[in-house]
Amino acid sequence: MADTSKIEQLTEKNLTKIWNNEFRLDIDKEQIQYWFGLKLYQYAAGHNYDLFIPSNKRDKITSIYRGNTVRGSSKEKQFQRLLLGYNGLGIDLTPLRSGISSKVANNSKTKIVKDHVIGVTLAGQTIANELDRRVKGDYSKLDRVQKHINSMCKDWLQHHLWLWATCRLTYDEHSPKRLKRASQIDPGSESMLDFKKNLKHYEQAGISVEEYK
Structure with missing residues (x-):
């Protein structure tokens, strides 16, 4: 477990149940794989569409869509955020389903909110990357791309469901x-993904995270 991130450790039990259709969500892993694969194909088709534009005009x-703004964002990243980071799974991994909550929220009677642990923007970027x-980076042949999409659905997705996990927090x-x-x-020398996978943004805020109760 030494190399397993904190979010993986906390969500493994519940996410395994969801994957095996043991959570009474009326959705099985083949449906989850289909949904995820469809979203990846929509993303890939966009890159393939770019190739119809003459190379000397393409950039x-x-x-207008892929270029970064002064803030480092783009319409493409905003679309990825929704397509893959928010809607990439087909089911809502609520804190109850994800199995994680702050210690205070577990014992609180005040209003609570759900927080996307990794963040939909970072999740979308991670999946696209x-x-x-x-x-x-070659989207010229979609039949070849589809094989890689199928591989991600079968071999990668199950072990990365935590990308969509949410945590129960109090309003405060x-x-x-x-x-x-x-x-x-500022994640320091770590990547933002590794920083958030180990819940260090919660630690910095003085938030203790544990299993949902």
Whole structure:
């Protein structure tokens, strides 16, 4: 377990049940795989569509969608956020389903909120980057890309369901004054993903996370 991140340790039991259709959600792993694969294919088709534009004009024309703003965002990243980070799974991994909560929220009678642990933007980027890496950035042949998508659905998805996990927090814990948003976090020498996987953004906010009770 030494190499397993904190979020993986806390969510493993519940997410395994969900994958094996033991959580009474009326959705099985083949349906989850189909949904995820469909979203990946929609993402891939967009890159394939770019290739219909003459190469000498492609960068300029596609910059309206793929070009970064001064804040480092883009319409593409915003779309990925929704397509893959928010809607990539087909089911809502609520704190109850994810199996995680802050210690205070577990014992609180006040209003609570759900917080996407990794963040939908980072989750979307992580998923897109994984497919980009597998196809080596080449989306010219969708039949070849589809094989990599199928591989992600069968071999990768089950072990990365935590990307969509949410945690139950109190209103006070979720306040921007206490819990830093992504743009405010400095992960130091770690990647942002590793930092959040080990719940260090919660630690910095003085939030203790445990199993949902």
